Amino acid sequence: MNSALLQVDDLHITLQGDGAAFNAVENVSFEIGRGEAFGLVGESGCGKSITALAVMGLLRRPLSLGKGRIVLDGEEIQDASAARLRELRGSRIGMIFQEPMTALNPLSPVGRQIAEMFVLHQNASWSEAMDRAEDALRQVRVPSPERRIKDFPHQLSGGMRQRVMIAIALACRPDLLIADEPTTALDVTVQAEIIDLMAELCAAKGTAILMISHDLGLVANMCRRVAVMYAGRIVESQAAEAIFATPRHPYTKGLVDSLPRLGERSLRGQQRLREIAGTVPSIAAYPSGCRFNPRCPSVTDICRSTAPDITTLAADGLVRCHHHE
């Protein structure tokens, strides 16, 4: 018996191509406890975003849920009715997206877009909802909220638009906030502010966070546990410090090594940034066996023929590798 808030168990997501179906995401399992910050890391195209959409029930053609279970607070929702999912979205799970400019309706004032949440889920009247929207803007530290609620998205900066998105997502105090690359499209200086804001608000409201990013450093800083995805599978999952200190999977090692660290290169007399050779395979052309084998420095024959099983590690960790350390 566990008291996990969100439990994803053996999730599969199918991509319907021209005539053939592919497994975009396979055998993905993880758990997020109440109020916990959990990170999901991987390169573009590894399936992390669509995993998040699957949890929200927002997958659209040609993607669809294959087998697997998604359990929110004890309730199985992978087969839930559309109506039930709509109830959950916004009120129990909130989501913010990567591009704040295109994620907001350009023709509607931002205050109204926040107010929609209250009207939808809490039966508020529009005037009540607008007042609460102003409050919400204040909470996300937008200056002069009483003026800003009437502004349109194009009148705000990228950072402010993302604050609006956070206000929308957290408006009804959901149990879980899914953040899909929330800072990727923002200036570096603004990124830290947004992350701090998110962390603070969620901590205050007891909201769990599923943080999706390609930036291992960012995720490890913010989250208690981190899972690494590659080509549709989770290849490693550990506590944040452990991922950095003792990465077990060659891919994770590559990611950790490729993070530029101040002064390190000159220290070691190195000129180049370290990178992982090769590129992410496309869904239609996943390598057989371990999907990382073409790029792996420790590859052997068994890696090319057999997909590795999951090995459990200490403290709820796991790794999927024939040659993990």
Added chain:
Amino acid sequence: MLLVLVRRLGNVIPTLLAVVALVFLLFSVLPGSFISGMNEDGRSVIDPAVMERMRKEMGLDDPLHERFAKYVAKVATGDLGTSFRTREPVTKLIGGRIWPSLKLVFAAMAFAICVGVTLGFLAALKPGSMIDTVSMVTAISGLSLSQFWFGLMLMYLFALTLNWLPSFGYGDGGLRNLILPAIALGVGPMALLARTTRAAVLDVLNADFVRTARSKGMSEGLVVKWHVLRNALVLVITIVGLQFGSLMGQAVVVEKLFAWPGVGSLMVDSVFQRDMPAVQGCILMIVLFFLFINTLVDLAYVVIDPRIRYG
């Protein structure tokens, strides 16, 4: 916002002037040949003195730029010349025909919008379904139809065979006479609107902000109402504005077919009778109307799209 309006108007004036210039240039060739044409047509030869007098009367011997300046001045004061045929002022000829033409064009556009936008919307909300296929087949057929032929077929079916509606003419200006010509005229824009609306709505349905709306827990109905409609509208309005132009062109033929007493049929008759001032006047009237509609469309944008208002 007023600034935007002024700027838009500023674009219209030069175009209008250019059209006046073009019309003048095109037809400045003619009155001369019209005069000589009267001879070549085999009619009794006109006394050269009379011809000279007519030439002087029409100012045909003055240099080109003088004639143009005079023409612009006359047009600006609402004098579109005198019809060769009836010797009446062209403005009088056209005046009585403006209202029937307007009725026809607006009725046709109303039909096109109601049917076309609805079809396009339904097709986009259920892509790949039977409704979608039927709508799009209808749309492309509508674009391929000869509108006057379609009018002829409608006439045959509803007027001559079934006898439900009058087959041609303005009648008392009531609805019964308006229906067939309006549908015949409106079928082309209807088809284009169906296709464009479908594309626009599909575009919007796939947009990021609609995904955000869904993530808030909105039903599809609310998503459409609160987020999709307005955004798709912007794209649709453009087409409506542009289609007015093609409508006016097609109206010329439809008016002739249904013996509708509008500016279009006047233009056709005038072309046949080589009544150049009348032809010029009709063209100017039509273009003026089209430019006016486009300005209205621009204004509509300003109202609907805050990015333009507070851009």
Added chain:
Amino acid sequence: MKWGSNTWVGGSLVAIAIGVAVFAPWIALTDPVMDANLMNAELPPSWEFPFGTDAQGRDIYSRICYGARISLTVGVVSQICNSLIGVTLGLTAGYWGGWWDDVVSGLTNLMLAIPSLVFALAIMAILGPGLVSLVIALGLTSWSYSCRIARAQVLSLKSQGYVQAARILGYGDLRIMFTQVLPNILGPLIVIATLGMGGAILAEAALSFLGLGIRPPFPSWGSMLSEARDQIRAAPWLSVFPGLAIFFTVLGLNLLGDGLRDLLDPQSQTRRA
């Protein structure tokens, strides 16, 4: 990209139309103009006259076959004309810019402000009726589309430095326009021309119907309709078949144009879900 059904259906229809036009003398049953027997006037469709006969006793089917030649020729020639004018104006306007660009833009705005049928009517008013003036009129009305594309492409290539680079290499202006810019717009140009042909055929029909284009006794589909109009009650088939001929030909061109657009012009895909 695979060839959609649009392209196949449209292409087939167009191929049939072209086939009919080319092989008209072989597949027609009679001479379209000369074989007029008043004894056979206004007969409904039968084995001898598959589409019936008109008021002069001529076989409608044969007239439609020959009419295809006229309609398709008008369509092709006018579109070539439009494309030539449009591309020339567009390329030069974008390339040289300055006052010439302003002039061309002004002209384009002008053309956009005048409905094309009205403009064609005006030209025909000046030139008088007949096939030649019809083709000239239609050839002058819709060049603005190809002009815009050509100009946009030149400007885009300019902004990316291609033009500069070519100049530095010593290419002459004309060579640059033809070898660098033109190949990029060939796809959209073909789409525009195909769709434009449909429009030209419709316009020809309209003008001939009004009596300004091709006049009787020549069997243009439009003039056939104008003759048919007065007999609509007594002999409806006179109107049905020419109209259907126009419809299927233009439909074919529209479908083909749509299909080609998906293939050749990736930026403006008609969205299929």
